[in-house]
Amino acid sequence: MIILVRKKAAIVGYGETPFSRARADKGEATLSAEQYYAWATELVLENTGLEKSDFDGEGLAVGGSEWPHSEIWSAEVAQNLGISPKLLIRSDHGGMSGVALLIQAVLAVHSGLVEKVLCVAADSPMSLQGPASRPWRYMIDFCRPFGMMGPNSMIAFILQRYLYQYGIKPEHTGKIAVTQRQHASMNPNAYLKTPMKMEDYLNSRMIVDPIRLLDCCILVNGGLAFVVASQKEAKKITDNPVHVLGIGEAHNYLHGSRTRPDVTVTGIKPAAKEAFKMARVRTKDVCFIEPYDDYTIIVLQQLEDLGFCKKGEVGKFVDKTDLSTKGKLPVNTGGGQLSAGQAGMAGGFLHVIEAVRQLRGEGGQRQVPDADVGVVSGMGGLGYAVNLVNNGIVVFGK
């Protein structure tokens, strides 16, 4: 059964702080995650014209953080911000946190429990003071002692397997990196704006074969926020709401077999199927996509799993498709995490906010013409011998 949340809730505003890579250990001025939470909240209140007190008795949705934080974290954020919500939601979905909190906020609004939810996440991974949060136990026990070098090496296994099964060229992953940098050059808040050529991508150093430096996202400090509201409430707040048309999630999705899954297929496949059906939208209706992008290969896999081409055919698809904001299928129109920046555990909020910007016609130089349907994905947690564990899709419309 499909729960119909189509056009039951909307995003009515957003806030995004400048991104920074300042480091405390180099004596540079830095902000903590708590300070970025406060800043993002201030910005989203300015953007929506709401007061902080408007969220007392409403919803507050809080993302996780690499910056050292308490186990009971969302209650600490509520206290730090001085908000007394009726509903308090916490996400620990890593890169999927933005989409996960958005979906939970939509369901909360649809149920009638609250009229609006402030969704906020911030992180300061470049300025850690003290130990970051603990990784998964099997990372400590069965990855690090064996020489695994974090997510860069875990994604490299997936790319290597993809290359073996389907044989794409470096120029295909490169096209994602180059196109998104071009978009970032038109995004005043992107951390990396210097234009990149294919040659630059191909010449970037191998970190973990087959992953190059320019296949990876750029880590930044920052805070991001948006407000979800019921249709009734949305009308009071803005004359330019962005509607949620469809949602879908899939966690620990294993394609084929639990013991020996095909890691070239992601949980975006089942999540998108459900979200598109709910939204009554087909791939041909989609004006742009903001796919989660910790690495270039995951964007290519999603083009297949979202249904824009068949599994194994993404090389041919990107060869013939203009992925720029002026093209047939614009991808990560603000530069994504690859170029705009990944604000640690808050990174997945970026894709949601950029989709809202586009559908409100606030994309500036990078505005996709006549955009009325956009798709956002969130993915989190590279698992043991599998792909990303948390997967979510939201289809937005005007």
Next chain:
Amino acid sequence: MSAQQPSGYQKSLPEITPLTKPFWDATKRHELVIQRCAKCEGHQWYPRAICTLCGSRDLKWSKASGKGSIYSFVVIRQVIDNSPAFQSDIPFVLAEVELEEGPRMYAPMVGCKPEDVRIGMKVEVLFEDATDTVAIPKFKLVP
């Protein structure tokens, strides 16, 4: 590989728990053991408190053949902050080995150059003693 003395071992070590101790004890005997479900007879890796296939908690440790094939692999060329002691091994191949019993396991390859390794190649386990309580399973290519 390295000629490090066990007492001077600098690389990351596991946090051994009652759940994982039988595995690490076996590595000291240079045996590879993985969990096998007494109910559905499925194998799993890494060690867990439940059979992820059927839900039984009746899991036994079972000696694996130590043989498998390469499902995927990577070449580590750069260490990260929490793993500086691997610097002297760089570049090295980390393999995702599909064990004969079914599950896939990450482990380093030894005795081969990065350019020698291909997906599908047959491999066999061997062990590097790290400390008094831990030996690290590694794999080598077999003809």
